[in-house]
Amino acid sequence: MYPLPYGLLVAMVTGLLGASFFMMIQLQQRISEGTLADARDMWTTPLLVLRCIVGIGAATILYFFFKSGLLQGSIWPDLKGLGFEVIATDEANTAFKISKDPKIIPAQNFALLIVWSFIAGYSQTLVPNLLLQTEGRAGTEKT
Numbered sequence: 287m288y289p290l291p292y293g294l295l296v297a298m299v300t301g302l303l304g305a306s307f308f309m310m311i312q313l314q315q316r317i318s319e320g321t322l323a324d325a326r327d328m329w330t331t332p333l334l335v336l337r338c339i340v341g342i343g344a345a346t347i348l349y350f351f352f353k354s355g356l357l358q359g360s361i362w363p364d365l366k367g368l369g370f371e372v373i374a375t376d377e378a379n380t381a382f383k384i385s386k387d388p389k390i391i392p393a394q395n396f397a398l399l400i401v402w403s404f405i406a407g408y409s410q411t412l413v414p415n416l417l418l419q420t421e422g423r424a425g426t427e428k429t
Contacts, residue, residue, distance in 0.1 A: 293368045296396075297349040297403040298342045304407025305341020309334065341407030348406040348413055352399070356420060363402065367395035 309329070316325040351357045352365050372388045392400070406412050 293365055293396075293399060294346065294349050297345045297399060300400050300403035301341045301343075301345020301348075301407030302338055304345070304404040304409075305338050306407075307404075308341070308408045308410075309337055344406040344409075344413040345403040348402060348416070349399070351416060351420075352402075357416075361398070363395040363398035365395070365399070367393055368399065369393050369396060 313325055313329060316328060348357075349365075352363055358364075370390045371393045372390055374388060
């Protein structure tokens with residue numbers, strides 16, 4: 287059995303986080319516009335689960351857009367560059383008893399994957415618009 291690529295897993299979890307963030311903002315807006323009962327009636331368990339699944343699915347589709355190479359450029363992640371970077375610590379900070387151990391931070395491509403996966407889970411239009419643009423490009427290519 288093959289392990290799940292950690293980049294895909296990170297994209298899925300971050301898409302779920304984006305969808306959850308979207309739902310929290312929507313809930314706050316609904317409560318401020320109406321009553322708590324109105325918000326409770328609109329946010330049923332099946333709707334919450336469906337929105338989470340859609341957020342995960344959107345981030346997953348976006349991950350495969352990255353993997354296929356259909357989205358390339360400086361604002362899109364290169365999945366070959368996922369990982370972490372080691373940065374050196376400043377030796378001058380020893381007076382403040384800051385650890386001299388190297389710091390590990392996400393690499394740029396890893397950070398871009400997280401940002402775009404969050405946006406895919408949060409946005410209701412990003413992935414559908416990408417699909418429409420890709421479909422339009424595929425229709426205009428000559429075989």
